[in-house]
Amino acid sequence: MTEDLLVAILLGDSTIDRKGGKHELKFYLPPSKQKILKFYIDKSKLQTLIGIxxxxxxDNLFVISNSLVLERIIRDWSDGKNVVALDPRLLRNSTYMLWLCLFGNKIDNQVVIHQNTLTLNTKHSLIHFFGKAMRTSFLRLNSEGNFKVQALDELLLTSIIEHRPSYESLAILELLTDHAKKSFMQKQEKIEEEMREHACF
Known part of the structure; x- marks a missing residue:
C-alpha cells in the first residue's frame, strides 16, 4: 500500500527535491483529489508509515519526506531529479488505479495526467507497462508530453466487476467524457440484460 501510493505520486504531478541529504517528493493535489488521498491513507492505515x-x-502543494521506502524508490528509479527507469514489479493494477484517481484531470473532453519527472524514454516504457497490466485502457502522449488516458469506460466496467474500492469507480466515473459515459451505460445495460437472461435458466 505504501509503495502503491509513493509510486502513484512519483508518476503524477510531482517533483523530486533533496533536503538535508534526503530526498523529498513535492506534489500538487486539488481539494477534490485530497479527499481520495485521505480516504486511501485512512483505509490502508498508513498514517504511521508515511508522512504527507x-x-x-x-495552494494545494504537499511534501513527502523522511521515508525509507521513498528513498529506495528514488534511488532505484531516478538520477536524483528525473525518473530514468521503472521497476515493473511496483507497477501493479492498484498503483495505476490510484494514479488515475489522484492525478487524472478532464481537460477539453480528454483525461490528462500532468507529468514533470519522467524522461521521454521512461514515459514510453510506462505506456508499454500500463497497456500490459490494464488491458482495457491505454495511454498516449499528447503534444505537451503529458499522458492522455483512453478507454476509461472499459476500465470503469472492469473496476465494478472486480469489486474494487468504490472511491476508485466514482473517481473514474467523474473523469468520463459525455460520450464515454454513454458508452459505459450501454455496456452496463447489456451486461445486466445478459445476467437476467442467465438467471432465467
Missing part, C-alpha cells in the same frame, strides 16, 4: 504535509503558504 501541506506546504504552508502554497
Amino acid at each position: 504535509d501541506k506546504i504552508s503558504g502554497e
